[in-house]
Amino acid sequence: MLPDSILTQAELDFIQSMQHNPRLNVRDSTRSLMVNGGVQIQNLLTRLAAHEQVTIHAQFQDQQMNFPLHLVEDEFHALHLELGTPSIYEEGPQIRPWRFALPEPLALETEKGSLTSLWIHEVSFKGVLLEYRKPRKLPARFSAWFNPVGHAPIAIEGTLERVKENGMGAYRLNRDNKEEAERLLRYLQKQHQRLYPAMHR
Known part of the structure; x- marks a missing residue:
């Protein structure tokens, strides 16, 4: 004899539709950052971001963008690095x-x-x-x-x-x-x- 189900069939259908919804499974590419560089690099960046301001500097023609890195904790208490909103600079006689x-x-x-x-x-x-x-x-x-x-x-x-x-x-x-x-x-x-x-x- 099967045990009583905790969820109704309608609730199960809803959960499955949420899991297969392509709009909900897309990560926000402007906020997340994947670091490929080994555990040592990830640990170093995590320690720095926890105690100091860490930025990624990008240069494009006569402009610069500085993206702050933030250490955030997700719902499972795992730490992740996220890109913040950039500060934008222009070059000239002075930046x-x-x-x-x-x-x-x-x-x-x-x-x-x-x-x-x-x-x-x-x-x-x-x-x-x-x-x-x-x-x-x-x-x-x-x-x-x-x-x-x-x-x-x-x-x-x-x-x-x-x-x-x-x-x-x-x-x-x-x-x-x-x-x-x-x-x-x-x-x-x-x-x-x-x-x-x-x-x-």
């Missing part, structure tokens, strides 16, 4: 963060969604170029929301570094809020991918 020039300037917003007099023209993961549409001098500091079309708003704050010849202000961004800084990196990565698809294949 500087890649700047995305918005197609049209965009007004920064308050927390309640009201438009401010600060209009963003360019953004990088370290700074922004702002126009102040008031007949006063640029504020020394700002705190507002960057709300690009098709993306969730990103909280940014900055300190004035210099006033350019055209009257716009170059602001250094405060990156203390790690979650918002990561969201800005992801936004910039998407814009970079749109402009330079060959680098992201």
Whole structure:
């Protein structure tokens, strides 16, 4: 005599359909990293990632990308290395963060969604170029929301570094809020991918 089944036939069918669903069995290739180099290399990278910031540096023509490596624990308590969102740089007389020039300037917003007099023209993961549409001098500091079309708003704050010849202000961004800084990196990565698809294949 067969023992009573714990699951119903419908539940078994559902589990089997989940296992054979190709969309659920595809790994996120942008997040996972397979290290082929032997146990010693894997152990070294794991120890370094657990105690220090480890990055993978990639160079493509006149641009650089630095991918942070993160040590993550899965549901089975196994440790894995994952690639984080890259910081993108451009080369020139000096290496500087890649700047995305918005197609049209965009007004920064308050927390309640009201438009401010600060209009963003360019953004990088370290700074922004702002126009102040008031007949006063640029504020020394700002705190507002960057709300690009098709993306969730990103909280940014900055300190004035210099006033350019055209009257716009170059602001250094405060990156203390790690979650918002990561969201800005992801936004910039998407814009970079749109402009330079060959680098992201």
